Amino acid sequence: MLYPLMHLTATHINYYYLCRRKLWLFHHGIHMEHNSDLVHAGKLVEEYSYARRSECNRQLALRARLDAHTQLLGVIDYFDPEARLIHETKKSNRKEEAHIAQMRFYQLLLKENGIEDCRGIIEYPLLRSSTEVPPLDATTEAQLRQELHTMAQMLRQAHCPPLLQTRWCRQCAYYDYCYIDEAEN
Amino acid sequence: MKKSYYLFNPGRLSRQNNTLKFVPIDEEGKEGQARYLPVESIKELYVFGSLDANSALYNFLGQQGIVVHFFNYYEYYTGSFMPRDYLLAGKVQIAQTKTYLSANKRLALARRLIEGATHNMLKNLRYYVGRGAPLQNPITQIEALWQSTATAPDIETLMGIEGNIRQTYYECFEHIVSDFAFEKRSKRPPENELNTLISFGNMLCYTLCLRQIFHTQLNPTISFLHEPGMRRYSLALDLAEVFKPLLVDRTIFSMLNKKILQASDFRTELRGCTLRPAAAKKFVTHWEERLQTTIQHRTLKRKVSYEHLVRLECYKLIKHVLEIQDYKPFKAWW
Numbered sequence: 466m467l468y469p470l471m472h473l474t475a476t477h478i479n480y481y482y483l484c485r486r487k488l489w490l491f492h493h494g495i496h497m498e499h500n501s502d503l504v505h506a507g508k509l510v511e512e513y514s515y516a517r518r519s520e521c522n523r524q525l526a527l528r529a530r531l532d533a534h535t536q537l538l539g540v541i542d543y544f545d546p547e548a549r550l551i552h553e554t555k556k557s558n559r560k561e562e563a564h565i566a567q568m569r570f571y572q573l574l575l576k577e578n579g580i581e582d583c584r585g586i587i588e589y590p591l592l593r594s595s596t597e598v599p600p601l602d603a604t605t606e607a608q609l610r611q612e613l614h615t616m617a618q619m620l621r622q623a624h625c626p627p628l629l630q631t632r633w634c635r636q637c638a639y640y641d642y643c644y645i646d647e648a649e650n
Numbered sequence: 651m652k653k654s655y656y657l658f659n660p661g662r663l664s665r666q667n668n669t670l671k672f673v674p675i676d677e678e679g680k681e682g683q684a685r686y687l688p689v690e691s692i693k694e695l696y697v698f699g700s701l702d703a704n705s706a707l708y709n710f711l712g713q714q715g716i717v718v719h720f721f722n723y724y725e726y727y728t729g730s731f732m733p734r735d736y737l738l739a740g741k742v743q744i745a746q747t748k749t750y751l752s753a754n755k756r757l758a759l760a761r762r763l764i765e766g767a768t769h770n771m772l773k774n775l776r777y778y779v780g781r782g783a784p785l786q787n788p789i790t791q792i793e794a795l796w797q798s799t800a801t802a803p804d805i806e807t808l809m810g811i812e813g814n815i816r817q818t819y820y821e822c823f824e825h826i827v828s829d830f831a832f833e834k835r836s837k838r839p840p841e842n843e844l845n846t847l848i849s850f851g852n853m854l855c856y857t858l859c860l861r862q863i864f865h866t867q868l869n870p871t872i873s874f875l876h877e878p879g880m881r882r883y884s885l886a887l888d889l890a891e892v893f894k895p896l897l898v899d900r901t902i903f904s905m906l907n908k909k910i911l912q913a914s915d916f917r918t919e920l921r922g923c924t925l926r927p928a929a930a931k932k933f934v935t936h937w938e939e940r941l942q943t944t945i946q947h948r949t950l951k952r953k954v955s956y957e958h959l960v961r962l963e964c965y966k967l968i969k970h971v972l973e974i975q976d977y978k979p980f981k982a983w984w
Contacts, residue, residue: 493739494867495867495968496739625974640950642965645969647979648948648983
């Protein structure tokens with residue numbers, strides 16, 4: 466079967482680690498982020514931390530092909546080409562695994578565009594801390610590619626994955642959407 | 651918190667840098683003191699007075715995602731300025747259309763919408779039975795009518811039954827409020843006070859549903875109970891059916907029974923009965939208060955406003971058309 470070209474972004478890989486259902490909904494255009502104060506707060510942290518940095522525009526938009534049916538797209542907020550360092554700002558480190566995966570996604574995009582051995586740094590200005598991500602090695606790259614293939618396959622399914630029911634759900638922008646139901650009278 | 655602005659006075663609204671400026675203009679054409687409306691705080695605009703505005707303003711409002719609703723001299727809804735859709739999801743649109751196109755799926759969903767509307771109407775009537783209103787007969791009639799929807803073969807029959815339910819329900823109004831007679835449902839123009847309030851409230855409810863739909867991925871022109879094209883945004887009519895008893899009718903009962911609105915608030919002319927401007931202001935004040943009232947939601951386990959209930963209904967419709975979860979209509983439980 467011929468598939469139309471699928472676009473995967475950094476948000477996809479981030480959501481892949483958080484919740485498959487959220488990922489599926491997001492991919493199909495069912496966005497809820499505009500309703501969430503937490504998402505808005507996260508955006509503000511990203512926008513207003515490191516104000517001096519934005520003086521010179523170091524944003525970088527990249528694309529690469531994963532395979533014949535899948536295109537990878539990403540926008541790196543701040544890339545320092547001399548140090549080969551990718552900066553990413555996050556509000557909280559509670560879902561660090563997802564942030565690291567997102568960073569690896571950027572590293573892969575850079576590599577596919579001929580810029581290898583980039584390190585990443587995830588900055589948490591509110592926590593006054595940061596996490597370093599070493600350059601992509603063969604193992605992590607293979608793992609990431611595998612994840613991206615799995616993700617593409619999952620997103621081609623016609624049906625939405627079931628509810629996860631975790632304790633994180635209440636904070637999620639999709640909470641109302643996922644949990645709204647009518648109790649029987 | 652964003653809020654709705656109601657512009658009753660005539661004047662000129664313009665863009666001033668990145669916010670809005672309103673200059674009232676009186677009957678002699680003299681300009682009054684300018685007022686600034688912070689654009690970030692505007693949910694939507696209701697324009698009742700005559701308004702001067704240019705395209706720069708509408709471009710700005712469009713950019714900010716602010717809907718503008720227009721009403722004529724008689725306070726009838728004339729139309730809305732809708733900004734470009736900002737939430738597009740092809741998958742939802744196709745699923746919504748498919749549900750509409752399948753006669754069975756559409757009929758089942760339409761019936762569920764009527765189920766919600768009927769339940770909420772009966773809830774109101776039963777409350778007033780508890781307070782001594784003689785409404786046992788109409789309740790039995792409405793229940794029988796609801797039963798008969800189970801065998802309705804098509805949408806037209808269903809709409810017919812729905813019409814009968816609503817008529818029986820409206821006839822109860824004069825037993826719920828003192829001092830005002832209902833006679834029959836009259837529109838364009840409404841012929842007496844109760845009909846005027848019903849029409850005015852229903853318009854507000856329609857625009858509320860429209861705004862909530864606008865903030866989701868649903869297409870407001872594809873509806874299930876009402877025929878698409880009956881109005882520009884017929885899905886708002888579908889949703890309004892479910893919410894009118896809770897939002898509109900309860901506002902009317904409360905305002906009349908507490909004598910917040912009285913006979914002197916209405917003007918009856920050859921063209922029918924209209925609300926005096928001061929009364930319209932009172933009505934929208936109470937309407938806004940009602941929308942911000944919160945209840946503890948039973949499945950979300952948190953407080954939600956009446957207004958948000960409409961948004962939640964949109965989410966349920968999205969889940970229904972995507973076959974994630976069958977739609978169960980909102981039924982007031984208090």
